[in-house]
Amino acid sequence: NAGVMQNxxxxxxxxxxxxxxxxxxxxxxxxxxxxxxxxEEGLKFMVYLQKENIIDESGxxxxxxxxxxxxxxxSILRIQQVVRGDSAAYFCASSPGVRADTQYFGPGxxxxxx
Amino acid sequence: QKEVEQNSGPLSVPEGAIAxxxxxxxxxxxxxxxxxxxxxxxxxxxxxxxxxxxxKEDGRFTAQLNKASQYVSLLIRDSQPSDSxxxxxxxxxxxxxxxxxxxxxxxxxxx
Numbered sequence: 001n002a003g004v005m006q007n008x009x010x011x012x013x014x015x016x017x018x019x020x021x022x023x024x025x026x027x028x029x030x031x032x033x034x035x036x037x038x039x040e041e042g043l044k045f046m047v048y049l050q051k052e053n054i055i056d057e058s059g060x061x062x063x064x065x066x067x068x069x070x071x072x073x074x075s076i077l078r079i080q081q082v083v084r085g086d087s088a089a090y091f092c093a094s095s096p097g098v099r100a101d102t103q104y105f106g107p108g109x110x111x112x113x114x
Numbered sequence: 115q116k117e118v119e120q121n122s123g124p125l126s127v128p129e130g131a132i133a134x135x136x137x138x139x140x141x142x143x144x145x146x147x148x149x150x151x152x153x154x155x156x157x158x159x160x161x162x163x164x165x166x167x168x169x170k171e172d173g174r175f176t177a178q179l180n181k182a183s184q185y186v187s188l189l190i191r192d193s194q195p196s197d198s199x200x201x202x203x204x205x206x207x208x209x210x211x212x213x214x215x216x217x218x219x220x221x222x223x224x225x
Contacts, residue, residue: 033212033213040217042217056211095211
């Protein structure tokens with residue numbers, strides 16, 4: 001029974017490069033959420049997606065960040081022109097329905113920007 | 115702005131003791147409350163969810179919710195060294211899917 005899968009687990013980028021983070025939800029789950037955890041900070045909601053739809057991106061920075069959840073394949077969080085302040089752990093969670101009580105987290109991608 | 119307040123700790127308890135973790139929240143419209151455990155360098159793991167006032171028990175864990183006081187707590191009985199982790203309190207509002215997290219309380223169980 002595979003859980004939420006994320007890759008890569010660790011990603012190193014130089015300033016100005018692009019970072020692509022992937023998330024495959026648990027089997028049977030069609031709702032995906034992305035959260036960011038900065039060092040010494042709590043988890044912050046970024047975006048909520050269903051297949052082919054962005055439902056709520058109110059937590060996403062206005063520039064450089066985008067997310068998608070295509071009909072086929074994993075959800076992708078893309079960060080363009082990364083800066084050092086983007087260094088953080090990015091967690092994906094999934095749920096079978098819209099209720100928040102069934103959000104299960106993946107192992108996270110730890111992004112380091114040099 | 116919705117906020118969750120937790121004592122950052124560290125909270126140290128001897129093995130076998132009861133660990134008490136507390137959390138207050140600002141949004142009176144909050145409907146669902148959660149406790150997650152996060153080991154260093156790992157992802158959050160759901161421990162308990164609670165939706166109505168009172169106590170909810172699951173094994174060694176008991177969650178307590180008081181909506182009038184906007185307060186939720188987690189008790190860990192017979193604490194074990196393996197319980198040493200950061201405990202995150204989170205809530206969501208009515209019909210909401212966003213989880214709002216506190217910064218967490220670091221628990222250390224001393225053998």
